[in-house]
Amino acid sequence: MSQDPSCIFCKIVEGKIPSKKVYEDDEVLAFHDIHPWAPVHFLLIPKQHIVSMAHVDASHAPLLGKLMSLVPQLAQQEGCRPYPEGGFRLVTNTGADGGQEVPHLHFHVIGGPRPWLKG
Numbered sequence: 001m002s003q004d005p006s007c008i009f010c011k012i013v014e015g016k017i018p019s020k021k022v023y024e025d026d027e028v029l030a031f032h033d034i035h036p037w038a039p040v041h042f043l044l045i046p047k048q049h050i051v052s053m054a055h056v057d058a059s060h061a062p063l064l065g066k067l068m069s070l071v072p073q074l075a076q077q078e079g080c081r082p083y084p085e086g087g088f089r090l091v092t093n094t095g096a097d098g099g100q101e102v103p104h105l106h107f108h109v110i111g112g113p114r115p116w117l118k119g
């Protein structure tokens with residue numbers, strides 16, 4: 001599997017940096033964000049080092065499909081209330097203009113009873 005030794009999230013995948021895990025399988029890891037914006041805030045990542053959504057191509061479609069299909073299950077598991085009263089935000093910052101700080105593709109899943117975030 002393609003890893004970048006200088007990447008924080010690759011180090012989390014490899015267990016070199018501890019994380020509070022939400023879900024793990026051979027291709028995917030989900031863990032709590034270290035600085036949560038809301039009562040529920042976890043990050044869903046491919047274990048493979050893909051830099052950002054700008055680096056995704058058709059070869060990644062099965063992996064991305066798997067990631068997306070895990071979102072509702074994990075959101076509910078982590079305490080997001082059911083749709084439509086509950087729900088969550090799914091956010092992927094991409095590149096400098098997109099506000100991406102960690103260059104390893106990740107999906108923020110953010111939720112919990114409002115008010116917690118304006119806009």
Ligand code: 5GP
Nearest residue numbers: 008019031032033034035093099100101102
């Ligand atoms: P970005 O701005 O790249 O979309 O989001 C990166 C997220 O990773 C931030 O919300 C930040 O709090 C989180 N983060 C950065 N370093 C670590 C870490 O070492 N452990 C965990 N659990 N989260 C981290």
Ligand code: ZN
Nearest residue numbers: 007010049104
């Ligand atoms: Zn990485």
